[in-house]
Amino acid sequence: MRSPETYFKIRKLKNSLFHLVVLISAICVMAPLFIVVAFLLQKGASGFNLDFFTNIPKPVGEIGGGMKHAIIGTMIMVSLASLIAIPIGLLGGIFLSEFGKGKIATLLRFATDLLTGVPSIVIGIFGYLLVVIPFKSFSALAGALSLSLIILPIVIRSTEEILKLIPNHYREAGLALGLPRWKMILFIIVKGHLSQLFTGIILAISRAAGETAPLLFTAFGSLYLSYNVKAPMASLPVQIYNYAISPYKDWQSQAWTGAFVLITLVLGLNLFARTVFGIKKLRRK
Amino acid sequence: MELDIINDSQKSTAKSESLIRTPSLPLISYKGQDKLALFFLRFCALSIFAILVLMIGLLFKMAMPAISMFGLDFITSSDWNPVEDQFGGLAFIYGTVTTSFLALIIATPLSIAMAIFISQILKGALSKVVSMIVELIAAVPSIVFGLWGLFYLAPWVKSTLTPFLKNTLGFLPQFQGPSFGIGILSASIILAIMITPTITSIVREIFNSVPQIRKEAALGLGATKYEMIRIAVLRPSLSGILGAVVLGLGRALGETMAVAMIIGNNPTISKSLFSPGATMASVIANEYAEAEGDLHLSALCYIALILFAITFIVNLAARTIIWHNNRRSQK
Numbered sequence: 001m002r003s004p005e006t007y008f009k010i011r012k013l014k015n016s017l018f019h020l021v022v023l024i025s026a027i028c029v030m031a032p033l034f035i036v037v038a039f040l041l042q043k044g045a046s047g048f049n050l051d052f053f054t055n056i057p058k059p060v061g062e063i064g065g066g067m068k069h070a071i072i073g074t075m076i077m078v079s080l081a082s083l084i085a086i087p088i089g090l091l092g093g094i095f096l097s098e099f100g101k102g103k104i105a106t107l108l109r110f111a112t113d114l115l116t117g118v119p120s121i122v123i124g125i126f127g128y129l130l131v132v133i134p135f136k137s138f139s140a141l142a143g144a145l146s147l148s149l150i151i152l153p154i155v156i157r158s159t160e161e162i163l164k165l166i167p168n169h170y171r172e173a174g175l176a177l178g179l180p181r182w183k184m185i186l187f188i189i190v191k192g193h194l195s196q197l198f199t200g201i202i203l204a205i206s207r208a209a210g211e212t213a214p215l216l217f218t219a220f221g222s223l224y225l226s227y228n229v230k231a232p233m234a235s236l237p238v239q240i241y242n243y244a245i246s247p248y249k250d251w252q253s254q255a256w257t258g259a260f261v262l263i264t265l266v267l268g269l270n271l272f273a274r275t276v277f278g279i280k281k282l283r284r285k
Numbered sequence: 286m287e288l289d290i291i292n293d294s295q296k297s298t299a300k301s302e303s304l305i306r307t308p309s310l311p312l313i314s315y316k317g318q319d320k321l322a323l324f325f326l327r328f329c330a331l332s333i334f335a336i337l338v339l340m341i342g343l344l345f346k347m348a349m350p351a352i353s354m355f356g357l358d359f360i361t362s363s364d365w366n367p368v369e370d371q372f373g374g375l376a377f378i379y380g381t382v383t384t385s386f387l388a389l390i391i392a393t394p395l396s397i398a399m400a401i402f403i404s405q406i407l408k409g410a411l412s413k414v415v416s417m418i419v420e421l422i423a424a425v426p427s428i429v430f431g432l433w434g435l436f437y438l439a440p441w442v443k444s445t446l447t448p449f450l451k452n453t454l455g456f457l458p459q460f461q462g463p464s465f466g467i468g469i470l471s472a473s474i475i476l477a478i479m480i481t482p483t484i485t486s487i488v489r490e491i492f493n494s495v496p497q498i499r500k501e502a503a504l505g506l507g508a509t510k511y512e513m514i515r516i517a518v519l520r521p522s523l524s525g526i527l528g529a530v531v532l533g534l535g536r537a538l539g540e541t542m543a544v545a546m547i548i549g550n551n552p553t554i555s556k557s558l559f560s561p562g563a564t565m566a567s568v569i570a571n572e573y574a575e576a577e578g579d580l581h582l583s584a585l586c587y588i589a590l591i592l593f594a595i596t597f598i599v600n601l602a603a604r605t606i607i608w609h610n611n612r613r614s615q616k
Contacts, residue, residue, distance in 0.1 A: 011509055018511035022406060025398030026415070029485070032478045033422045036433045043436075088329055095326040108330040111337045117600035119539025121566045122344070122589045125573065129343040129586075152333065180315035182322035203424075210426025213541040213566070217574045237428045237542075244432050244546065252436075259429045270424045274417060 037263070044260030047253050052261070057223045060248050067258050069225040070239035073140070076227070077219060077235060078209050080144035085151035086201055090190075092152075093159020098185055100160075108156075115153040120213040123149045127218035140226075140233035143219025150211055151204045158200025163189060199273045206269035210262060212237035236262050341593070348590045351583040359587060365552040365568075367577070372584035374591065376552040380562040381592070384469055384544065385537040387558070388476035393530050395477075396484035397519075403485070404492040405514055416489065423482035431546035434475045439466035439547055442474070447559055462557035465549065470558045472548040476540055480533040487529035487607070491522045524613075528606035535599040539592065541566040565592045 002010075055066035092112070096105055127146030132138055166189060174184030190197070215221070220232040221242060236258055243255035313321070351359065355372060362373025403416045443466035454460045464470075495518050503513040549561020550571050563571075565588050576582045 011512070015509040015511040018514075019406070022398045022402050025395050026402040029395050029399045029481050030415070030418050030422075033418060033425065035437075036425065036429065039433060039437055040429070088333065091326055091329045092333055095330050099323060099326065104327050104330050107334050111334040113600065113604055114337060114597060115333075117535050117539070117596050118340075119541060119566055119592055119596055121539070121541040121569050122340075122593050125347075125569065125586065125589050126340045126343060128573070129347055130339070149336070156333075181319045206424060210424075210428065212426070212428045213570060216570055220574065237426060240428050240432060241542065241546070244428075244435060255432060259432050262426060263429050266424055266426055267421055270421060274420075 040256065040260045040263055043253065043256040044258075047257035048260060052254075052257055056225050057254075060250060063250075065254065067234075067236065067239055067254070067261070069222065070234040070236045070258070071261070072225065072227075073219070073222075073234040074209060074236040076229070077140055077144045077147060077215070077233065078205060080140070080229065081147035081151055081208055082201075082205055084144065085148035085204075086155055089152050089155025089204075090159055090197070092156040093163065094185060094190065096156065096160040097163035098181075098189070100164075112153045112156045115149065116157070118149075120150060120211055121216075124214040124216055124218055127214060132218060135230070137230065138218065138220035138232040140219050140229040140231065143215045143233065143235065144229070146214035146218045147208045147211060150208045150214060154204035154207060155201060158203070159197060162193060162196045162200065166193060202269055202273035206266045206273070209269070210237060210266045212241055216241075236265075344586055344590050344593065347586040348583055350580060351587040354580065355584075355587075359584075360591070363552070363554055367572070367581045370578060370580050372580070372587075374565070374584075374588050376554050377563055377565040377568050377588060378591070379554050380469065380548065380552075381538055381564040381566070381595075383558075383562070384473045384476055384548070384564060385534055387469070387473035388480060388537045389530060389534055391474065391477035392481045392484060392533060396481050396529075396533070397488055397526065399481065399485045400488035400492055401514060401518070404489050405510075405518060416486070419482045419485050422478070423486075427479065427540060427543040428546075430475055430479060431543035434471060434543060434547040435467070438474060439471050442466055442468075442471045446470070458556045459558050462555070462559050464559035465561060467547050467549040468559050468561045469548065472544045472562075472564070473558075475543045475547055476537045479540060479543065480537050483536050484529045484533040487532060488522070488526055491525035491529070491610070492518055495521065524606060525610040528603050528610055531599060531603035531606060535596050535603060538599060539566060539596050541570050545570040565589075 051064045052066040052068075053071065054068055055064055056069045057067070058065035092108060096108060096112075099105060100109075123146050126149070127142045131142035131145055135142075170188055170192070171184060174188040175181070177184075179187075215235050215238050219235055219238070221238040222232045222234045224234075226233050240255045240258040240262065243251040243258065246252065311318070351372060355362070359372065359374050360378065361375055363375035363379075364371050364373045365376060366372075399419065403412050403419070407415055443464050447464040447470075450460045499517045499521075500513055503517040504510075508516060544564055545567035548563060548567055550563050550567060551561040552563045552568065553560075555562070569585050569589055569592075572581070573585050576585060
């Protein structure tokens with residue numbers, strides 16, 4: 001039989017041990033982010049210069065090649081994808097939050113859940129089957145369409161969740177003014193909460209900017225600067241992938257620099273959305 | 286209603302006297318406008334659903350030659366030979382399932398601990414900062430993790446982790462054989478890193494929804510913090526945690542780029558976790574653009590269809606568990 005004192009000591013020891021384990025686990029979880037960023041800084045920053053942003057790739061061995069074409073390609077395709085997905089996504093989210101009952105809403109909710117879970121590589125195949133095969137050419141348009149399917153469910157979800165949080169008296173006040181419902185939704189519900197909606201949109205865009213798999217066999221990639229949406233177009237993630245698996249040291253270090261630029265862009269957008277708009281949300285309350 | 290009547294009568298005369306129409310009365314009644322808006326929204330909703338149906342239909346159509354050629358033998362055969370038009374997907378299914386489960390084994394305890402750390406131990410601003418760091422991990426593009434895995438993690442696994450595992454667990458067949466760095470183990474570690482934020486953020490939400498009064502009750506009975514967390518926080522959340530883990534599994538199954546870069550792309554089934562393998566997503570990423578024959582493309586689409594089906598079932602299971610859990614906690 002253990003005395004109460006020793007029993008209490010064991011309990012306290014267990015408690016301290018638990019705290020230690022949790023702390024170590026937490027460090028293990030957060031460590032990869034810092035290791036990855038540190039590595040990118042160390043390896044990628046060396047190639048980080050003006051050439052990288054103003055030149056297109058040069059043949060192996062020649063120095064001074066850059067990824068201007070890939071950066072511009074990513075911008076074009078992500079903008080196109082946003083143009084397609086954001087309006088539809090906003091409308092879908094509005095539909096779910098304002099008219100969220102009934103069969104069609106259930107159907108949309110189901111489709112959104114499903115679309116969120118579809119592996120990005122399968123979305124890439126879909127883009128290939130839908131656009132590349134009929135037009136018989138890899139194209140930036142196919143890439144943008146695939147990316148739009150990445151953005152779409154994220155925008156629908158975040159829009160629905162944000163609009164659902166708005167108290168009902170906002171809506172009632174609008175209707176009491178004699179507005180038709182659509183005007184109430186558009187000018188009171190949506191317009192009054194634009195900054196929160198933007199957070200979701202920017203998060204979705206930052207996600208799309210880093211996606212590789214949907215672009216592999218839709219936009220395919222290219223080594224030249226191109227503005228033609230009907231032709232293959234380079235993108236930052238695909239360019240990084242192609243350089244990373246190449247055997248040339250030169251290209252591999254370019255891949256590191258590219259990854260550095262990409263992660264700055266993606267994490268920057270993310271932090272921007274979370275902090276700038278997050279503060280606004282707090283102030284409103 | 287009255288407004289509508291005025292409006293309708295207005296409309297009937299509007300054609301002839303459209304210039305005299307008073308501007309305060311709209312061309313279409315408010316009710317009509319709302320009906321139009323709702324119709325438009327419904328159209329949008331249905332078109333999103335239609336895209337999904339189209340996706341499944343097109344995949345099915347492309348996979349048809351392979352389905353009719355190999356049938357269900359495709360799932361049980363591991364013979365993948367594009368040169369001789371012989372295709373079986375078992376090796377890829379095995380690779381996907383092994384890496385995903387190994388990733389779950391690593392990620393689940395870490396995620397739960399992380400969620401406890403954020404929601405129960407840290408307070409105020411520090412908790413917010415740490416949870417933002419975790420969410421940033423989720424935002425890192427998978428290509429970046431792949432690059433890092435290829436040039437940093439794989440060599441580390443080869444030089445440090447493998448000898449350690451061989452010395453401690455070497456009696457198991459899973460931990461025997463040569464290591465090249467790239468392989469199933471490295472891919473699983475990368476996957477674990479990538480799904481941890483997903484699981485953590487859901488588990489954290491579940492922990493946050495535990496009523497404060499229960500925690501205080503446990504503490505009031507003299508429980509230590511560890512006992513309080515075990516009794517009042519962990520135990521009632523178990524089914525929710527299961528849902529979060531299954532959702533993490535869904536994410537791991539479909540992850541493509543990081544795995545494709547680090548798994549070694551070798552479609553064989555080997556007991557050793559050190560050996561290179563291939564997953565369903567990685568083989569599509571690697572072979573689709575260069576696939577020569579129609580049957581090869583079709584077989585890859587078949588794999589995509591299977592992958593789609595598996596992730597669909599897993600995600601559905603996760604949603605159901607989480608949904609049930611939410612409903613129960615609301616009561």
